[in-house]
Amino acid sequence: MSVETVTQDVVEEAVQLKPKDFKGKVDPDWCPGCGDFGVLSCLQKACVELGLRPHEVLTVSGIGCSSNFPGYFNAYGMHTLHGRALAVATGAQMANHELTVVVTGGDGDGFGIGGNHFTHTARRNVDLTYLVMDNQIYGLTTGQISPTSCMEMKTKSTPFGSVESPINPITAAIMNGATFVARGFSGDAKHLTQIIQQAMQHKGFAFVDIFSPCVTFNHDNDYPFFKPRVKRLEDEDHDPGDWKIACEKAMVWGDTIYTGLFYQKKNVRTLGQLEPVLDEGGPLAFRPLGLNDGQGRRILDRMM
Amino acid sequence: MNSATFDFAIAIGGAAGQGIATPGNILARIFIRRGLHFNAYNAYQSIIRGGHIFLTIRISNRKIHSHGDKLDLLVCLNQDTMDRHLRIMGQQTRVIFNSDTIKPGEAAEGAQCCPLPIVELTDNNRNKLVQNTVALGAIMHLIGLDFQTLEDILTLQFQRKGQAVIDENVVVARAGFDYADANFAPFPVPAPIGPRPLAIWTGNEALAMGGAAAGVKFYCAYPMSPSTGVLHWMAQNARDLGIMVRQVEDEIAVANMAIGAAHAGCRAMCATSGGGFALMTEAIGSAGMMEIPVVFINVQRAGPSTGVPTKTEQGDLWQALGASQGDFERFIVAPKDALDAFNTVPELFNLVDKCQCPGIVISDLLISEGTFSVDPDDIDMQPQIERGDLITEPRTDVSDLPSGSQSGNGYGEGLVGAPSNGYLRYEITESGISPRALPGLEGYVHVVATDEHDEDGVLISDEYTNPHKRRKMVEKRARKFKGIATQIAPPQLEGPEDAEVTLIGWGSTYGVIKEAVEQLKQEGVTVNHLPIKWIVPLHVEAVTDIVSRSRRTIIVENNYSGQFYRYLRSETGLAVDGHIRKYDGEPFMPHHIVDGVLEQLAGKTDRSVPIQEIMV
Structure with missing residues (x-):
């Protein structure tokens, strides 16, 4: 792949990109005040800070309001099926492990219909960043409970209040x-940009759950709800190396709701690093196709 | 058949866990190394221990295309096998069994029982698998082979387990051989030697190898009988061949992961059976919409639902035809045998790469799990690879940054919005095919979408719906398939043009129909054969031409409702004169088709449903 053969010209122009250079072809059709605007601009800033160029990034999404994200972001993008972004992204990352892969989607897409893939992409430690714009509601279908909706929440599908945890x-x-x-929290852009940046720098599966309020359909968990409650873990003496404490802090849901880095385990080999097939030869996608004489011979020999 | 033809079948029956696979493999090695053609069908159940397994091995010095009609030698590893199958053993047959544990039944005249006193012959060896090896020794004698042949293969087979295991097996095999030599008359015609050694594979291995030869770099699957053999081959060979092989959480993820890998630039493939294929279908349509080339294999089992996981059927044709919502372009192909499966995969990859769309291979248990000899010279490990209109080099004379961006280099100001590289992933072209650039390349930044989109990938499904654009995009994709049938070999009529009967089949029935045609010739009936392999595109003109000139047409299908017949009728308007259908989970044997044709010629029926005589 000749992506590595960076010419002099490109090096010169590679220096100062601005967030608007990651602005997509069309403006978002999100409702005014939607939390997703904040996430979009934070990812744009994070990409600038990390010195990435649009062609080096692949955003992958499923379906839902937030899954329209790739269309609003100037990079390679895939707007795939509902719930399947992580599976598609894993395939793309394995095929070209030099891509910076960012999966963007919502809580219904990721924890509901796509829940199975969330589990398995995490345990596989695929080297990608997963940003969930969690608004605790199904927005694009005009307001029903999602897997993160609180108990007793009243929606069109739960007119008498949700009875599910x-x-x-x-x-x-x-x-x-x-x-x-x-x-x-999309209402804390500076902090969110830092988190996204850290997540993208992390080698392995980096997950960021983002409170991204739905101003149209979720009036329980809106900006006024989160603003006084969110507390940055960085402002406390939190050790992200301790998973038990991380879980304890994650369970706190009341006057205080923590944001920030709960847990990080560094230097865990990623799926790609554990696959000898990727050791040499660059991305699979750009390797020559077909079998050489030796490979063909060895296959035939075993058949004889 | 003339006297020089050697055509012989051995069946080994027992319960799962009694180790039938090993003697099967040993016999396979012996026969293909002698250059004998080999066709094995294993009837089994979805059970790890118990049940009834019945492995039929047919060998010949002529090319054979099915597991045949008759058995010459039956090896009973348990009483159940004896009770089930002794009745089908006729003149000039032999039945081998362990006389310590199995009581012979009432054998038909001419069927010779060959009891082996296993305990005595093996010096009271407690290994339950020892009877298999003793039986192998006896088989060698009965089919006129010397013991050394077996000893060589036993040595090879147990190499990894060490000399002690080899010695133990050779000693008991020798005991079986000597005992048979002293007590049983061998078959009058010994197994001959063919002109040169052959190779052996299963259909699943052929499909996997076809993928490897086609340049598949990404394979993923969820285990599902009878497709799992493809995964096993891929996993075993992944590191040598540089293929990323993944076992994934479900078939939904499988299909989507393959699509992700394909979009990033790999040739990607996955295989499953009907239930898993059902889970893949939404993704198949998404590959159609995003215009990503991927190959999906459906190895049919008997359905519906979980169905009969270890039995064969051609029951998923309409499932493949209806796989995913909406109109979209995709290929559907049903290879006729293992070698054809191997050759079909690279051909299909070239087509899907060219047309940037999904392709579906329909196999079934009969092809995929059958074991077949193949002439190694017929296997082309380096087939032609054509990737179509694919962009794999970056370009630095345009900018991926938004037009008017101060950070940009000022090129490519043609578009409103970003990026300004001017690249249209879904560019409207005369052929409908738009140049496909791989993610990661500078100068071609774009978004693909499962929502309907415009030429530049921008969605027209939500905010900017536009009927004219929608129509334009539907027609663009459809144009990719205009005249596509002319680029694929049409079906050929095999046999005399003016035959009394034309047998029409599709996919895996090719071999058994071919043999039925030969048998009917001996019965004095001239029959020709129209095998259909390409379902989409269907060669409507060629098929119509052949069928309308046929004197009497009979469709042979391994399903209940005549799925292919209904498809043929919907695409061509053609009717046929009769049907032969089998839907009991077992594949056709040649005589099933012969009997069907004869009863239809006699005017007894126009819908024959053969009875499966071998109870497995």
Whole structure:
């Protein structure tokens, strides 16, 4: 792949990109005030800070309001099926492990219909960043409960209040073996940008659950709800190396709700690093196709 | 058949766990090294211990295309096998069994019982698998082979287990050989030697190898009988061949992961059976919408639902035809045998790469889990690879940054918004095919989408719906398949043009119909054969031409409702004169088709459903 053969010109122009260079072809069609705007601009800033260029990044999403993300972001993008972004992203990452892969989606997409893939992508430690814009509601279908909706929440599908307990994405990610688990709030852009940046720098499966309020359909968990409650873990003496304490802090849900890096396990080999097939020869996607004489011979010999 | 033809079948029956696979493999090695053609069908159940397994091995010095009609030698590893199958053993047959544990039944005249006193012959060896090796020794004598042949293969087979295991096996095999030599008359015609050694494979291995030869770099699967053999081959060979092989949480993830890998630039493939294929279907449509080339293999089992996991059927044709919502372009192909499966995969990859769409291979248990000899010279490990309109080099004379960006280099100002590289992933072209650039390349930044989108990948499904654009994109994708059938070999009529009967089949029935045609010739009935392999595109003109000139057409299908017949009728308007259908989980044997044709010629019926005589 000649991506590595960077010319002089490119090096010169590679220096100062601005967040707007990661602005997509069209403007978001999110509702005014939607938390997803904040996430979009934080990822744009994070990419700039990390010195990435649009062609080096692949965003992958499923379906839902937040899954329209790749269309609003200037990079390679895939807007895939509902719930399947992590599976698609894993395939793309294995095929070209030099890509910076960022999966963007919502709580219904990721923890509901895509829950199975969340578990398995985490335990496989695929080297990608997973940003969940968690608004605790199904928005694009005009307001029904999601897997993170609180008990007793009234929606169109639960007019008398939800009787289902929500999942906790943070403890779930830790239990599933994620090696980077954080929570952000789209109302705290500076902090969120830092978290996203850290997540993208992490080698392995980096998960960020982001409170991204739905101003149209979720009036329980809106900005006024979160603003006084969110507390940065960084402001406390939190050790992200201790998964038990991380889980305890993740379970706190009341006057205090923690954001920041709950848990990180560094130097865990990623799926790609554990696969000898990727050791040499660059991305699989750009390797020559077909079998050489020796490979063909060895296959035939075993058949004789 | 003339006297020079050697055509012989051995069956080994027992329960799961009695170790039938090992003697099967040993016999296979012996026969293919002698250059004998080999066709084995294993009837088994979804059980790890117990049940009834019945392995039929047919060998010949001529090419054979099915597991045949008759058995010459039956090896009973348990009483159940004796009780079930002794009645089908006729003139000039032999039945081997362990006389310590199995009571012979009432054998038909001419069927010779060959009891082996295993305890005595093995010096009271407690290994329960020892009777298999004794039986192998006896088989060698009965089919006129010398003991050394067996000893060589036993040595090879147990190499990894050490000399002691080899010695133990050779000693008991020798005892079986000597005992048979002293007590039983061998078959009058010994197993001959063919012109040169052959190779052996299963259909699943052929499919996997076809993928490897086609340049598959990403394979993923969820285990599901009868498709799992593809995963096993891929996993075993992954590191030598540089293929990323993944076992994934479910078939939904399998299909989507393959799509992700394919979009990033790998040739990607996955295999499953009907139930798993059902889970893949949404993703198949997404590959159609995003225009990503991927190959999906459905190895059919008997359905519906969980069905009969270890039995064969051609029951998923309409499932493949209806796989995913909406209209979209995809290939569907049903290879006729293992070698054809091997050759089909690279051909299909070239087609899906060219047309940037999914391709579906329909196999079934009969092909995929059958074991067949193959002439190694017929296997082309380096087939032609054509990737179509694929961009794999970056370009630095344009910018991926938004037009008007101060950070950009000022090139490519043609578009409103970002990026300004001017690249349209879904560019409207005359052929409908738009150049496909791989993610990671500078100068081609774009987004692909499962939502309907415009040429530049921007969604037209939500905010900017536009009927004219929608129509334009539907027609663009459809144009990729305009005249596509002309690029694929049409089906050929085999046999005399003016035959009394034309047998039409599709996919895996190729071999058994071919043999039925030969048998019918001996019965004085001239029959020709129209095997259909390409379901989509269907060669409507060629098929219509052949069928409308046929004197009497009979469709042979391994399903209940005549799935292919209904498809043929929907695409061509053609009707046929009769049907032969089998849906009991077991594959056709040649005489099933022969009997069906004869009863239909006699005017007894136009819908024959053969009875499975061998109870497995």
